[in-house]
Amino acid sequence: MGLRVYNTMSGKKEEFQPLVPGKVGMYVCGVTVYDYCHIGHARANIVFDIIFRYLQFAGYETTYVRNYTDVDDKIINRANERGISSQELAEEFIQAFDEDMDALGLIKPTHEPRATQYIQKIIEINQKLIDKGIAYESAGDVYYSVDKFPDYLKLSKRNMEEMQAGARIAPGEQKRNPMDFALWKAEKPGEPSWESPWGAGRPGWHIECSAMSSSLLGDSFDIHGGGRDLIFPHHENEIAQSEGASGKQFVKYWLHNGFVNVDQEKMSKSLGNFFTIRDILKTYDAEVIRFFILSAHYRSPIDFSDQNLAEAQSGLRRFYEALESAEIATEGLDQTDIASEEGAKVAEKFREAMDDDFNTALAIAHLFDGVRAMNRLVATKKFRKKPELVAQVRDLHTTILRMGEVIGLYRSQPTEWLEKVKLAGLTALEITQEEIAELIKQRLQARAEKDFSRSDEIRGELEAKGILLLDTREGTNWRLK
RNA sequence: GGCCCCGUCGCCAAGUGGUAAGGCAGAGGUCUGCAACACCUUUAUCAGCAGUUCGAAUCUGCUCGGGGCCUCCA
Numbered sequence: 001m002g003l004r005v006y007n008t009m010s011g012k013k014e015e016f017q018p019l020v021p022g023k024v025g026m027y028v029c030g031v032t033v034y035d036y037c038h039i040g041h042a043r044a045n046i047v048f049d050i051i052f053r054y055l056q057f058a059g060y061e062t063t064y065v066r067n068y069t070d071v072d073d074k075i076i077n078r079a080n081e082r083g084i085s086s087q088e089l090a091e092e093f094i095q096a097f098d099e100d101m102d103a104l105g106l107i108k109p110t111h112e113p114r115a116t117q118y119i120q121k122i123i124e125i126n127q128k129l130i131d132k133g134i135a136y137e138s139a140g141d142v143y144y145s146v147d148k149f150p151d152y153l154k155l156s157k158r159n160m161e162e163m164q165a166g167a168r169i170a171p172g173e174q175k176r177n178p179m180d181f182a183l184w185k186a187e188k189p190g191e192p193s194w195e196s197p198w199g200a201g202r203p204g205w206h207i208e209c210s211a212m213s214s215s216l217l218g219d220s221f222d223i224h225g226g227g228r229d230l231i232f233p234h235h236e237n238e239i240a241q242s243e244g245a246s247g248k249q250f251v252k253y254w255l256h257n258g259f260v261n262v263d264q265e266k267m268s269k270s271l272g273n274f275f276t277i278r279d280i281l282k283t284y285d286a287e288v289i290r291f292f293i294l295s296a297h298y299r300s301p302i303d304f305s306d307q308n309l310a311e312a313q314s315g316l317r318r319f320y321e322a323l324e325s326a327e328i329a330t331e332g333l334d335q336t337d338i339a340s341e342e343g344a345k346v347a348e349k350f351r352e353a354m355d356d357d358f359n360t361a362l363a364i365a366h367l368f369d370g371v372r373a374m375n376r377l378v379a380t381k382k383f384r385k386k387p388e389l390v391a392q393v394r395d396l397h398t399t400i401l402r403m404g405e406v407i408g409l410y411r412s413q414p415t416e417w418l419e420k421v422k423l424a425g426l427t428a429l430e431i432t433q434e435e436i437a438e439l440i441k442q443r444l445q446a447r448a449e450k451d452f453s454r455s456d457e458i459r460g461e462l463e464a465k466g467i468l469l470l471d472t473r474e475g476t477n478w479r480l481k
Numbered sequence: 482g483g484c485c486c487c488g489u490c491g492c493c494a495a496g497u498g499g500u501a502a503g504g505c506a507g508a509g510g511u512c513u514g515c516a517a518c519a520c521c522u523u524u525a526u527c528a529g530c531a532g533u534u535c536g537a538a539u540c541u542g543c544u545c546g547g548g549g550c551c552u553c554c555a
Contacts, residue, residue, distance in 0.1 A: 031555075044555035074553070156550080162483045163551065205553085227555030228486095234554090257555070258486095264547065268554055295504075296494065301487080301548075311493060311505050318504080321518075353495090362495050365503035372520085379512090379519055452514055459516070470517050479517085 003058060003355045005223075006299060008231060008254040009155055013357055018222045019252060024060040025221030026052065027213040027251075029230055030112070032069040033093035034078045037100050038274035039289070039304055040260040040267050044227050046290055047257045047298040047358075049106045050407045051225070054354050057406045064109040065216045067209065068094050070116050071202055076191050086192050090114075100277040104286045105408050111216050115208035119194045122203045122211040125245050126183050126196075134244045138174045140186025140199045146179045149240045155254060156232035181237055183207045206237035210245070213238075219246035225255040258301045267304065275304065284309050285421055287409060291316045294360040294407055313421065315368075316409070319400070322371040324414035326397045329378045330390055338391040343399030346370040350403045360407055367403060370396050418479075425480040429466050436467060440476050443469070 003016040018024045028048045031041055048066070055062045069075075070090035079089040094114075115122075126142050129135035134148040146152045146160075153159065163179060173182075182204035187193035193200040203211075213221065219242065226235065235254065242250040259266050262273045280289060292312035296302045346366055353363035374396040377389050384390065404410035412420075426433060439458050446454040459469050463481065470477045 029555075032553085038555085040555050042555090047555090072553090156484085158484060158551070225555095229550075229554055232550065233552090259549075259555075261548080266549070266554095270552095270554070292493095300494085303493085307505095308493065314506090315493095315504050325519080359495075361504095362502075365495065368503055375519055376521090447514080450514080456515065463516095468517055471513080472518080477518095 004357055005253050005255060006357045007252075008256050009251075014253070016253065018060065019220060022059070022061060024055050024062040024223065025065075025217035026055070026062060026223040026225065027065045027067075027209070027217055027221060028109075028224070029209060029226040029234065030067045030069065031097055032072050032074060033090045033097060034072070034075045035093065035269070036096055036276045036278060038260075038267065038269075038276050039280060040227070040274065042100070042104055042277050042289060043260050043293050043302070044225075044257050045101060045106055046104060046293050046408070048225050048255075050294065050360060051223075051255070051358055052109070053107065053406050053408065054358060058351075058355075063111070063217060065111045065113065065213065066109040067212050068097070068112065068114045069205065069208060070094065070114045071192060071208075072205060080190060087116075090116075103281055104277065104289060105411060107408075113212045113216060115203065115212065116192075118208065118211040118215060119203065121215050122184075122207050123194075123196050125207060125211055125214075125241065126198075128245045129183065129241065132244065135183055136176065137198050138176075140201060141173065141182055142184035142198055143175050143180040144183050144237070144240060144244070145176060146181070146240065147177055149244050151243065152240050153232075153236060155236050155239055158232065181206065181233065183241070206234055207241055209234070209238050210241040214242060214246070219248045219250070221251060223253045223255055224251040225257070228256045228258060231256060257298045261301050261303045262305075264303065280309075283424070284313065285316075285417070285424070287412065287417070288313045288316055288421075290408055291364075294409070295364060297357075297359055297361055299357075317418065317421065319367070319371055319404075319410055320412075320414045320417050322375050323397065323400065323410065324418065325378055326374050326393050327414065329383060330393055330397075333384060333390055336387045336391055338388050340388075340392040340395035342370075342373060342392045343395035346373075346396065346399050347403060350406075354406070363403070363407065364409075367400055370400050374400075422479055429480075431462075431465050431467065436462065436478055440469065440478065444476060 004013045005016050006013045026048075028044075031037060048064075052062060052064045068090070071086065075086045075090055079086040082089065126135060129144065130137065130142065135142055135144050153163070160179065184196060184198060184201050184203060184207075186198070187200040187202070191202060193202055213224070224235065224238075239250050261267060262275075265271065265273065267274045277289075288309060292309055293302065295312060295315070346369065349366035349369075350363045353359045353366060356362070374393055377383065377393045377396075380386065380389055401410055423433065439462060443455050443458040446452070446458070462469060462478070466481045467478050468481050470479060
């Protein structure tokens with residue numbers, strides 16, 4: 001069975017069949033660049049990163065577009081506060097966004113358009129909507145007339161009467177219906193503006209995405225993604241604009257990711273309870289964040305907490321420890337042509353899980369099964385003298401890395417990753433690497449002299465500080481408790 | 482007020498009609514000078530109540546609890 005995706009439009013999982021066989025066009029709403037990204041942005045971008053990766057893995061030639069909204073009220077306000085141009089501000093946070101996404105290990109979308117690069121296209125769509133009688137000009141503004149689009153609210157499944165009760169008209173706006181939304185805003189002092197048939201002004205928020213998506217993916221494309229909070233009004237309005245202008249179905253599958261909560265409450269700028277990506281990266285490795293996010297289904301809400309991240313780190317460490325021990329166990333052994341089915345079994349389960357609406361939590365669980373199988377084999381007596389077992393371990397190892405690449409995990413060299421996480425954790429403890437090394441040396445000395453009480457004393461001392469000692473064939477290592 | 486979602490082991494989290502995955506934490510065992518790691522074993526009947534069904538965590542109704550959207554928001 002092939003890929004199935006949950007479509008917000010139908011409210012059901014549907015069999016995925018792209019408009020053009022073998023090819024996928026995907027548009028995801030990016031960020032408005034006026035501040036640093038928080039973990040909620042990280043989630044949305046990681047989710048669509050793995051969807052992009054998986055589509056390609058599944059053999060689809062995928063065009064992924066993720067925009068930057070670089071003209072907007074918030075950008076203008078923030079820039080004015082800081083006394084710089086909105087362009088400068090946008091530039092600064094585009095760069096910050098790119099740095100954060102790089103740090104999180106995201107692969108680049110095919111296209112990363114900026115709204116301000118598509119002003120002409122925006123004007124064209126507006127003109128078309130006006131010509132069709134769907135939009136109207138009013139005192140230099142252009143508004144979309146929601147009454148002219150019968151399918152309005154089909155995505156968010158609301159009805160007009162209820163919505164109108166809550167809608168309001170801001171001072172200075174001259175709308176025919178309170179629900180009408182701005183496609184073009186007349187220039188105001190201190191704001192960036194562009195010439196248009198309706199005078200100088202700037203685009204409304206929603207129209208940008210219609211312009212960028214149709215320019216890069218055409219009037220109809222396969223997947224449109226974003227956070228749940230964009231369903232209304234943003235995505236609803238995009239549908240109205242794009243379908244109103246083209247007369248064709250805009251998007252086949254609507255995918256929306258769930259929120260990141262803090263203490264059971266949505267994390268957002270307005271609530272002030274957000275954590276930026278760069279702050280979290282000071283304490284946790286980027287892959288830990290990814291692992292945390294992917295260990296729940298993308299549509300479920302997840303609760304952000306230190307405990308949950310620490311747990312994610314433990315889980316990820318299990319993978320890296322297993323990968324490392326498999327590498328050590330098979331090091332220097334000859335390659336053989338012995339066949340192994342172990343990897344194929346794991347890979348098949350993994351694909352089944354991912355095919356079911358990108359169920360990464362289940363997919364990772366199957367990889368954990370692979371880890372256990374691998375550990376078990378490595379722990380077998382005289383493992384290195386049993387070529388069929390060595391072949392199976394190598395097969396599992398390769399498979400875990402290959403599947404890991406599809407979800408952007410296990411990309412580091414295990415020993416380096418383990419070392420990095422270990423040292424990062426050490427900074428929170430009251431002991432240095434050198435002190436640990438010295439104590440280990442003393443303990444080895446004591447053990448050599450069979451002075452086990454002294455040996456245990458040292459271990460107890462370190463354990464009290466959060467350090468665990470591990471005696472191995474190769475010597476004594478340590479790790480965080 | 483309108484629309485919508487969720488409530489699964491101590492914690493995280495899959496599972497949406499066929500008899501409860503996985504991880505973290507815990508317990509017992511093997512290994513170990515003793516430990517740790519790893520491995521093996523072990524821990525839930527699914528918020529509550531009432532229905533539908535041969536059969537329900539999965540469908541329906543009600544109750545309780547939590548959350549979201551309706552204004553910018555990933």
